[in-house]
Amino acid sequence: MTKRLLPIIASTLWLSGCWDTRNIDHIVYIHSIGVDYKDGQVIAYVQLVGFTALAKVEAGGGKEKAAVSIGKALGETFNIATDKIYPSIQQRVSWGHVKSIVFTKRALQKDIVADVIDVLNRYNEIRHTAWVYATDEPLSDLFEATPLLNASSYYSLLSNPEEIFQQSSFIRPIRLSRLIAAMDEKADTARLPYLTIEGNHWVENKKPKQMLAMSGVCFLRDYRLQGCERRSDLQGLRWFEQDVRRTPIYVKQKGKTVASLIVHDPKTKWSVGVKDGEPAFTVNVEAQGSLLELREPLSRKQLTKLAEQTVKQEIHRLYELGNRRQIDILNLAEQLYRERPNLWKKHQTDGLIPLNNNTLSVNVELVIRASGKEKLNYRAGD
Numbered sequence: 001m002t003k004r005l006l007p008i009i010a011s012t013l014w015l016s017g018c019w020d021t022r023n024i025d026h027i028v029y030i031h032s033i034g035v036d037y038k039d040g041q042v043i044a045y046v047q048l049v050g051f052t053a054l055a056k057v058e059a060g061g062g063k064e065k066a067a068v069s070i071g072k073a074l075g076e077t078f079n080i081a082t083d084k085i086y087p088s089i090q091q092r093v094s095w096g097h098v099k100s101i102v103f104t105k106r107a108l109q110k111d112i113v114a115d116v117i118d119v120l121n122r123y124n125e126i127r128h129t130a131w132v133y134a135t136d137e138p139l140s141d142l143f144e145a146t147p148l149l150n151a152s153s154y155y156s157l158l159s160n161p162e163e164i165f166q167q168s169s170f171i172r173p174i175r176l177s178r179l180i181a182a183m184d185e186k187a188d189t190a191r192l193p194y195l196t197i198e199g200n201h202w203v204e205n206k207k208p209k210q211m212l213a214m215s216g217v218c219f220l221r222d223y224r225l226q227g228c229e230r231r232s233d234l235q236g237l238r239w240f241e242q243d244v245r246r247t248p249i250y251v252k253q254k255g256k257t258v259a260s261l262i263v264h265d266p267k268t269k270w271s272v273g274v275k276d277g278e279p280a281f282t283v284n285v286e287a288q289g290s291l292l293e294l295r296e297p298l299s300r301k302q303l304t305k306l307a308e309q310t311v312k313q314e315i316h317r318l319y320e321l322g323n324r325r326q327i328d329i330l331n332l333a334e335q336l337y338r339e340r341p342n343l344w345k346k347h348q349t350d351g352l353i354p355l356n357n358n359t360l361s362v363n364v365e366l367v368i369r370a371s372g373k374e375k376l377n378y379r380a381g382d
Helices: 002-016 051-058 078-083 110-122 139-144 161-167 176-184 235-240 300-325 332-339 341-347
Strands: 027-038 041-049 069-075 092-094 100-104 131-135 190-198 211-221 224-230 246-253 256-275 278-294 359-370
Touching (some): 027 110, 041 078, 069 078, 069 139, 078 110, 100 110, 100 139, 176 211, 224 300, 246 300, 256 300, 256 332, 278 300, 278 341
Parallel strands (some): 131 190, 278 359
Antiparallel strands (some): 027 041, 190 211, 211 224, 256 278
C-alpha cells in the first residue's frame, strides 16, 4: 500500500511548485519608462514590448511588424501617476524588464528626479542597470520610433546603446546606478545622453523612417539640470569618457579635411597643481590610431602632428564651452576633489570651483600604428 502511495505523493509535491506559474502571454512587460512634468503634474509613460514575436525571431522564424504599446497617466507624484496605469492595462504587469528611463528636460528638476529615483529604489522589481536618457521630444513619439527592418523595440537604442558605443565611441551611455552615484557626489557633474528623433537619414519601404539618435548630452548636478549641449559641440568629450574602444577623428589642414583616423583605447590622465594661487589642470592623452583615409601626401610625422593638434583643439574648445555656459563639462571640480581635497575645500562654492580662473594644459601623444593594406604614403617617403 505504501509503495503505491509514494509516486502519488511525490508527483503532488513536484507539481505544486508550478501551480502559480504564468504563461508569458499572460503578463505585460514594461520595457521603458518616460517621465514628463507639466502644470504641476508628473506625467508617466510606459512602453510595452511583446516577447511573443521576439521569441519567434530568436527561434529563426520570420519577423512580424513590431507592435508598440504606450501607456500614459498623470499624478501629483511619479508613484501616483504609475498607479493610474493599472486600471486599464488589462493584464498583470511586470516591471522587472525595464531597460531604459527617459526624462524630458522640463522633468529634470531636483524634486521630480529625486522622487522618481526614490520610487525606483524602493520598488524591488526595478533593476538599477536600466539606461537613462534625457529628451525634448514628445515621449509618445520617442517610444514609437522602432528600429529598422521591423525589429522589436527590444533591440532599439533605448535598450542597447553599449554596442553602438563600442563600435563608434562618442557619447557614453549611463546606467541608473552610475547616474545616482554621480548626482550624489559633492563635486561631480553627471552626463546624461540626450535623445532626438531623426527623420532625414533613413528610408524604409519608400517612406522616411524616424529613428532615435543620441544627439547631445545634458549635464546634471545635484539632481538639477545645468544645460544641454549638441553633439557637434562636444567633440572633445570622448577623450574623457571611460571604456572608449574606437572613435574616429578627421584631421584638418588649413580648414580642409586631409585624413581620417580611427583611434583605439585612448588613455587620459589628470594632474592638478597650483598656478598664481589658483588650481591648474594638466591632462595627458595617449592613444594609438590607424589610418582610414588620406587625401594629401603627408608623412607619418606630419600626419601625427596634425592629428595631435586636432585632439588638443577639441579639448580646448570643450573647455571654453564649459566656461561660457558655466557648466563643469570636464568635471574639473571632481578632479580637484579627488587629487587635492584641501585645495578643493579652499576654492569650492557649493561643490564647484570657479571655472574661469583655472588654467588647462593639454598634452597629446598619438602613435599611428597601421595604415591598412597600403603604405602610409609612398609619395611622402614614408
